[in-house]
Amino acid sequence: MRRRRGADGKSTIKDVARAAKVAVGTVSRVVNAHPSVDPATRQRVERVIARLGYEPNAIAQSMRTRVTRTVGFVVPDISNPNWAWILGAASRILQPRGYTVVVASTGGERALELDVLGVFARRRPDALILALDSGDDGVLARALRQLRMPIVMMERELPGPWDAVMTDHAGGAYTATRHLLGLGHRRIALITASERVRPGAQRVQGYTRAFADEQLPVEPDLLRCGSFDPDFAFRETSSLLSRRDPPTAIVAGGIQLLAGVLRAAGLHGAAIPSALSVVSCGDTDLAQLASPPVTVARWDVKAIGVAAAEAVLRRLRGAASAAPARVVLESELVVRESCAPPCARRPGRCQARIQSP
Amino acid sequence: MRRRRGADGKSTIKDVARAAKVAVGTVSRVVNAHPSVDPATRQRVERVIARLGYEPNAIAQSMRTRVTRTVGFVVPDISNPNWAWILGAASRILQPRGYTVVVASTGGERALELDVLGVFARRRPDALILALDSGDDGVLARALRQLRMPIVMMERELPGPWDAVMTDHAGGAYTATRHLLGLGHRRIALITASERVRPGAQRVQGYTRAFADEQLPVEPDLLRCGSFDPDFAFRETSSLLSRRDPPTAIVAGGIQLLAGVLRAAGLHGAAIPSALSVVSCGDTDLAQLASPPVTVARWDVKAIGVAAAEAVLRRLRGAASAAPARVVLESELVVRESCAPPCARRPGRCQARIQSP
DNA sequence: CTGAAAGCGCTAACAT
DNA sequence: ATGTTAGCGCTTTCAG
Numbered sequence: 001m002r003r004r005r006g007a008d009g010k011s012t013i014k015d016v017a018r019a020a021k022v023a024v025g026t027v028s029r030v031v032n033a034h035p036s037v038d039p040a041t042r043q044r045v046e047r048v049i050a051r052l053g054y055e056p057n058a059i060a061q062s063m064r065t066r067v068t069r070t071v072g073f074v075v076p077d078i079s080n081p082n083w084a085w086i087l088g089a090a091s092r093i094l095q096p097r098g099y100t101v102v103v104a105s106t107g108g109e110r111a112l113e114l115d116v117l118g119v120f121a122r123r124r125p126d127a128l129i130l131a132l133d134s135g136d137d138g139v140l141a142r143a144l145r146q147l148r149m150p151i152v153m154m155e156r157e158l159p160g161p162w163d164a165v166m167t168d169h170a171g172g173a174y175t176a177t178r179h180l181l182g183l184g185h186r187r188i189a190l191i192t193a194s195e196r197v198r199p200g201a202q203r204v205q206g207y208t209r210a211f212a213d214e215q216l217p218v219e220p221d222l223l224r225c226g227s228f229d230p231d232f233a234f235r236e237t238s239s240l241l242s243r244r245d246p247p248t249a250i251v252a253g254g255i256q257l258l259a260g261v262l263r264a265a266g267l268h269g270a271a272i273p274s275a276l277s278v279v280s281c282g283d284t285d286l287a288q289l290a291s292p293p294v295t296v297a298r299w300d301v302k303a304i305g306v307a308a309a310e311a312v313l314r315r316l317r318g319a320a321s322a323a324p325a326r327v328v329l330e331s332e333l334v335v336r337e338s339c340a341p342p343c344a345r346r347p348g349r350c351q352a353r354i355q356s357p
Numbered sequence: 358m359r360r361r362r363g364a365d366g367k368s369t370i371k372d373v374a375r376a377a378k379v380a381v382g383t384v385s386r387v388v389n390a391h392p393s394v395d396p397a398t399r400q401r402v403e404r405v406i407a408r409l410g411y412e413p414n415a416i417a418q419s420m421r422t423r424v425t426r427t428v429g430f431v432v433p434d435i436s437n438p439n440w441a442w443i444l445g446a447a448s449r450i451l452q453p454r455g456y457t458v459v460v461a462s463t464g465g466e467r468a469l470e471l472d473v474l475g476v477f478a479r480r481r482p483d484a485l486i487l488a489l490d491s492g493d494d495g496v497l498a499r500a501l502r503q504l505r506m507p508i509v510m511m512e513r514e515l516p517g518p519w520d521a522v523m524t525d526h527a528g529g530a531y532t533a534t535r536h537l538l539g540l541g542h543r544r545i546a547l548i549t550a551s552e553r554v555r556p557g558a559q560r561v562q563g564y565t566r567a568f569a570d571e572q573l574p575v576e577p578d579l580l581r582c583g584s585f586d587p588d589f590a591f592r593e594t595s596s597l598l599s600r601r602d603p604p605t606a607i608v609a610g611g612i613q614l615l616a617g618v619l620r621a622a623g624l625h626g627a628a629i630p631s632a633l634s635v636v637s638c639g640d641t642d643l644a645q646l647a648s649p650p651v652t653v654a655r656w657d658v659k660a661i662g663v664a665a666a667e668a669v670l671r672r673l674r675g676a677a678s679a680a681p682a683r684v685v686l687e688s689e690l691v692v693r694e695s696c697a698p699p700c701a702r703r704p705g706r707c708q709a710r711i712q713s714p
Numbered sequence: 715c716t717g718a719a720a721g722c723g724c725t726a727a728c729a730t
Numbered sequence: 731a732t733g734t735t736a737g738c739g740c741t742t743t744c745a746g
Contacts, residue, residue, distance in 0.1 A: 024723090055475070070459075381740075420722050724738090
């Protein structure tokens with residue numbers, strides 16, 4: 001079986017054309033399902049394609065057409081289940097439409113974020129879905145604009161002409177805090193991400209508003225903003241529980257933080273909810289199956305991915321210059337058993353069973 | 358500032374050459390850090406590049422050089438934390454080396470797997486890291502071979518000339534089962550993935566071997582192979598606990614399965630470990646923080662990603678035709694508090710505290 | 715050290 | 731309906 005092939009051993013459109021005794025244009029037409037091809041010719045070409053195992057070279061196609069049918073996905077850490085779920089949801093929509101997802105993690109570090117934008121400037125995906133962490137001094141926004149491709153921001157607020165999909169984390173933290181306030185708690189700690197990233201800032205805002213509503217003061221030391229790392233939550237919880245007047249309740253302001261809070265609470269022997277009430281922002285197996293099950297402010301994580309993918313498709317289908325869309329997902333409180341009224345004496349140490357009559 | 362640009366508004370190597378008054382070849386040389394460029398010329402070109410915001414078009418580069426600096430990553434479900442961790446670990450190695458990871462989920466469905474392989478046949482990544490689920494009738498293996506690129510299989514055993522990295526799940530299940538057997542359990546259930554995928558098959562094998570070692574018979578109905586979906590574990594656990602002679606212990610043979618097992622056990626009021634002992638294959642926050650903490654057979658999930666990435670790099674660095682490497686990671690038992698000797702009477706219902714002297 | 719030119723594999727006119 | 735051909739943007743000889 002004679003056939004000439006490219007250096008990598010794959011046959012090219014030329015090989016097919018030669019073997020089928022047609023011009024390359026014709027092969028291109030059958031590959032792209034162009035209507036004006038004689039059925040007989042089409043069949044002959046298709047047979048040759050099958051015989052040679054010809055696969056159109058997407059690189060060459062992209063070079064010609066200037067579209068890669070590729071969507072970049074940039075997040076701080078793709079190992080984080082939050083982003084993994086979102087990626088999964090987005091790719092479940094994009095993949096069947098012929099788009100391939102190209103991922104990159106930034107570690108939330110500015111330098112890497114810039115690097116990654118550079119990579120995508122060179123690779124020319126058709127669109128970008130991203131969550132950038134480093135604050136904006138205009139450099140990032142400019143870099144994004146230079147990309148000249150549809151961009152969808154996730155859970156972040158970087159001013160610019162791009163679509164954005166996010167969760168009302170302020171609302172989530174607000175409801176969580178109110179719930180605790182309503183139970184009679186006053187020393188409520190909030191552990192969450194740095195205020196420089198939207199979810200962190202939003203939660204602080206919701207928390208603060210809940211206190212303001214009751215005309216109650218916020219104690220600054222009870223606000224622990226730093227990162228989404230469970231170890232951060234562990235350290236902060238330990239530190240909080242070691243205070244002379246430990247908080248009677250903690251809001252874990254991030255999907256991954258609950259694990260750190262529970263671990264530290266366990267180590268400190270702080271019984272939940274008798275000695276310490278806990279609310280988590282973000283529902284997980286852990287929140288549902290912990291003892292007791294943890295009250296959470298939950299939202300539809302995957303919906304972020306779905307909305308982002310749909311925004312991308314909308315742009316790519318021609319609404320390229322429509323006004324930036326902005327979708328905000330609601331957060332809802334699910335009351336479980338991790339919250340109780342605060343213990344009056346020996347705050348943070350009391351044992352509910354012992355104290356009850 | 359005059360400058361001609363491509364249709365997408367990006368300047369090309371030609372624009373740079375024109376503006377710097379050099380030939381495109383020279384621009385190419387400075388971009389690729391070729392040594393033989395006069396320093397003065399280099400500087401002039403670099404300035405123009407900065408001024409025009411020129412970014413080499415990776416598509417065109419790939420077309421010429423036939424390398425994409427891209428690695429495909431194919432798994433059943435990228436939302437699954439197991440794969441997300443592995444992807445994270447792999448990309449943490451690949452990204453700094455200039456490789457971009459392209460992901461695709463297959464849902465474990467044959468048709469999609471074939472689709473995805475087709476996509477990658479066209480996109481021409483430099484290598485592929487994958488976990489295929491559908492059994493092999495030779496079609497898949499042939500498709501992979503036609504790809505003519507380095508391939509690394511993860512957690513799967515598909516015969517062929519590719520590297521493989523996997524975990525000794527048989528060993529994990531064996532140790533877990535022995536542990537239970539040693540405690541005196543005899544009716545031990547195993548819930549795991551379908552036997553058609555390696556982790557499922559391996560766990561059944563380890564479990565069976567543990568019984569064989571003790572010359573004990575395996576009761577087939579206690580083997581529940583089906584999927585890695587927590588809902589599957591939930592259903593099977595419910596079904597098992599509804600038996601007239603429910604198992605006294607359950608091995609959750611998959612990282613995600615523990616959640617389903619615990620949920621069902623909770624609903625059935627089966628206290629752990631007094632009424633039901635539980636071992637999980639795969640360590641998680643849930644296993645560590647459940648009450649009681651769950652004994653697990655654990656292994657280093659990320660190491661799979663690291664090993665896969667390293668295998669890819671090794672091939673890409675020239676060891677293209679070395680014999681297929683095969684790395685097997687060990688699994689280790691971490692005893693926590695979810696296992697106790699089986700309850701003698703009223704199996705599956707007794708309360709440990711009531712029975713102890 | 716630098717310029718000129720030949721393609722990489724494909725699509726999309728433009729002819730016929 | 732099909733053949734021909736001009737590039738897409740880049741790298742890489744090959745001359746000079």
